[in-house]
Amino acid sequence: MGTTLFCGCSSFLWKYHRQIALSSSENGISKASAVPGSRGNGLVDKGKEESWRILGRRSVLVSGISVASSAVLGFPGEGLAVVKQGLLAGRIPGLSEPDEQGWRTYRRPDDKSGGHGVGWSPIIPYAFSVPEDWEEVPVSIADLGGTEIDLRFASSKEGRLFVIVAPVLRFADNLGQNATIEKIGPPEKVINAFGPEVIGENVEGKVLSINTAEHDGRMYYQYELEPPHALITATAAGNRLYLFGVTGSGLQWKRHYKDLKKIAESFRVV
Numbered sequence: 001m002g003t004t005l006f007c008g009c010s011s012f013l014w015k016y017h018r019q020i021a022l023s024s025s026e027n028g029i030s031k032a033s034a035v036p037g038s039r040g041n042g043l044v045d046k047g048k049e050e051s052w053r054i055l056g057r058r059s060v061l062v063s064g065i066s067v068a069s070s071a072v073l074g075f076p077g078e079g080l081a082v083v084k085q086g087l088l089a090g091r092i093p094g095l096s097e098p099d100e101q102g103w104r105t106y107r108r109p110d111d112k113s114g115g116h117g118v119g120w121s122p123i124i125p126y127a128f129s130v131p132e133d134w135e136e137v138p139v140s141i142a143d144l145g146g147t148e149i150d151l152r153f154a155s156s157k158e159g160r161l162f163v164i165v166a167p168v169l170r171f172a173d174n175l176g177q178n179a180t181i182e183k184i185g186p187p188e189k190v191i192n193a194f195g196p197e198v199i200g201e202n203v204e205g206k207v208l209s210i211n212t213a214e215h216d217g218r219m220y221y222q223y224e225l226e227p228p229h230a231l232i233t234a235t236a237a238g239n240r241l242y243l244f245g246v247t248g249s250g251l252q253w254k255r256h257y258k259d260l261k262k263i264a265e266s267f268r269v270v
Helices: 009-026 046-055 187-199 250-265
Strands: 103-107 126-131 135-137 149-155 159-167 207-215 218-225 230-237 240-247
Touching: 126 149, 126 159, 126 240, 126 250, 159 250, 187 207, 187 218, 187 230, 187 240, 230 250, 240 250
Parallel strands: none
Antiparallel strands: 103 126, 135 149, 149 159, 159 240, 207 218, 218 230, 230 240
């Protein structure tokens, strides 16, 4: 297929954030240094504190080295309150009214900000369905998942979900501007490549099932992992890879597996 899958996926986020830091340094912004494998915050050169002050609070780099299970599958600070759509600056409502079964559909608003730097095309919208009590959870710049985490939702009763939208160049080259998940690789290779970045550990022996589904001409890879309990849907569109993950505690999994499975299978790039 003329593509090369980067199976050393566990290091791509570190390289990505380091590249951003180095680029910023060249523009007169002091850089944060990080040690591979560290889970701490980036260390700021004290001699360049004045440059940081110029940036202002919203531009301070808080570097997370890897997408560990506490960063993606579990939200940083489990006590974080779930907030309703539209209450935070920059947030654009995307939820429909409940249907007859009490389910709502979320569609990523066309005007929602997001992206991965100059030169990237707008994110192609995606959609999924959730029960009525699920609400959006704000994604912070300090989130260890970095800029790849586009959205989080949660229900205190049933579980959590996240959407990762990552440039396909992080995983494979020569895909152009119209990537497909099949071009990135077969289901087994894809889960082995990005799985550790999603659950924070090697996926060997944890993949319970792999399925594929096609909707409107687009292929979706569907996985169930345990432990930790996770349902992951992967696809590609434009120049981005989309990863949709649904997770929950052991008790939530036991009581609400049917709903969690329905949520995971509802994901579509539109």
